[in-house]
Amino acid sequence: MNSEYHDNFQSAQAVAGKKLDRAVQKSLFDRLNWVRNLHKYCVSDHQPVIFRSSEGEAEAWMYLMKTGIGKYEGLANWYNFTFRPVFTGDFDEVTKLALLAAIAKEARGSAHKITLSPMPEEDQSTSLTQRAFEQAGWIAFRSKADDNHVLAVKGRTFDSYWAERPGQLRNTVRRKAKKNLVSTRIENQFTEEHWKDYLHVYANSWKPEEGSPEFLKTLAKQESDAGCLRLGLAYIEGQPVAAQLWTVENGEALIHKLAHLEDATKSSPGTLLTAAMFQHVIDVDHVDLVDFGTGNDPYKRDWMDTVRTRYRLEMYWPNNPMAWFPILKQYLSGLVRRRTSH
Template sequence: MAVKCEYHDNFLTAQAAAAGALDREAQPCLFDRLDWLESLHRIALRDKTPALLQAKGGDVQGWLPLMQAEGGHLVALANWYNFTWAPIFANADSEVEKLALLRGLAGLASKHARRLTLAPLPDEDSSASMVQAAFEASGWSVFREVCDQNHILEVKGRSFDAYWEGRPSRLKNTVKRKGKTGAVTIRIETEYGTESWCDYERVYARSWKPEEGSPEFLRQIAERESVAGALRLGLAYIDGKPVAAQFWTVENGVALIHKLAHDERHMQASPGTLLSAALFQHVIDVDGANSIDFGTGNDAYKAEWMEDVRERYRLEMFWPNNPANWPHIAIRKWRAYRAAN
């Protein structure tokens, strides 16, 4: 397959070149869409120049959405809002096609950068392994390490009741005991509303969570996913006041838990736990989700709700013909030697 490559430093030319290949209709994953990337850059990463690398062969496309970190160093166009970052493909059904596109992207990257840092890459779909193989075959020195963990639930056709039967006794007893009091009332919104979103933000501001990095970005994603029918905004109230809130999306059989928070002044009522149970029930029984993804982070409470853990990887890649990279390559090879011996 003959591959043609292009480098884009803005989203307008990238959108034209993609010709719909990065739109919602073509990309099932939220994080692989041009509107996600453009909003993330415009609101949260606007001080970084985008570097959008495209490889194309016929109607098959591959993309690496990157951004400038410093001179000669490109990094994944991603931040803490991303559950994953990975190369994006369109109409590439085989690994052979994907590897051909990635080798083209590796050659293009060597003309624009001496170093690449890519994370958080998944590998359950072979993304990390394919990038590593293609870039090594193209002459790059590649170093791979685990950078995070991802907790996930594979529903496997179960009802919520069947799933709930397997939860830890402590969790089930908490939901049963606190639910009986009737102190907490719960709403699950599927459409964006200004008042409901303000309740979410009020709860977040009173929670243990750090200050929201880009609240405007999060709000725009909630509005956009509402229009697409993917928003699930859970709110818990005590005496009419919001005390817990969670922002989920559900699409193409996958539920993503983006944000959750509760007002610590009401911990005794367990509103966050009750709200989680309600949302799990909704996405399993009503939405028919096949999997529920708790994002990155190895927080202990996630293990109570989820059943599997997947690793996320960082690839540090250096173009060896650039002398500025030689110390980095030597240090990492020494570390690898020490770890193996």
């Protein structure tokens, strides 16, 4: 079993070749290009620390960044729907566990705390990572980080999906669509004109200032080139009033961003645009899953049918004195939570 780490993307790319690219990694968030752009535009003040372990053709990668003395976090932020270790080659669960344990042992030399979030569990990523680090001697604490709302299409048409939505939502769309004030369009190709309309809506909506407009623009261009962009725009009298950034790939539609102008709320352009986007990805793209990302906004329940938990793993290396107080604090917090729950 071999293990190593890289403190720059160039050397990691040289070793990985195309194994961490789109053709091999089916999830957007698992690709080296995703973390490279995220680092460039969002977290460039944190040094990347990219761990790799290998045995034969099987490899595990973990994208981390240094956030303090002896402290690493997953190289991720609010743009990530998930964060997890990435695997390539021929592997099973036993191999995965061994590869992750090798990374955990490698990390002991430079870190006393590693925090990973938002981790999924439907593929056992959280459990496997926790088990591997505990086998390597780390002390791990798992907690809930967020909620993830998804829709499993299960072969339905949009009409059959829509018939199951709450009556109030369906009535709103029917009434507002009758007035014919709002026009919608869904663009698969990036253009500066359409992106300008997207930025106008976002800047004048209720949303807080965008964390990194350049990161999103780079993402939109990249996904347009790959044929995966779905940029939804709604207009009233030619003026943009709602905008949504989705991507579609490998049977999944990801809803990255959505916003509308507050003074256009009475016409419900955001709701009408969302309905148009769902109809497109279900009936035209024929996706199997629609993913609304992280966040527990109440309106998501009207559109989705399943809630998945996203987890946080906080892992400490107990042989380092800097980890002792945080470990004690975690144990005490756990005792308090258990007492208050009884």
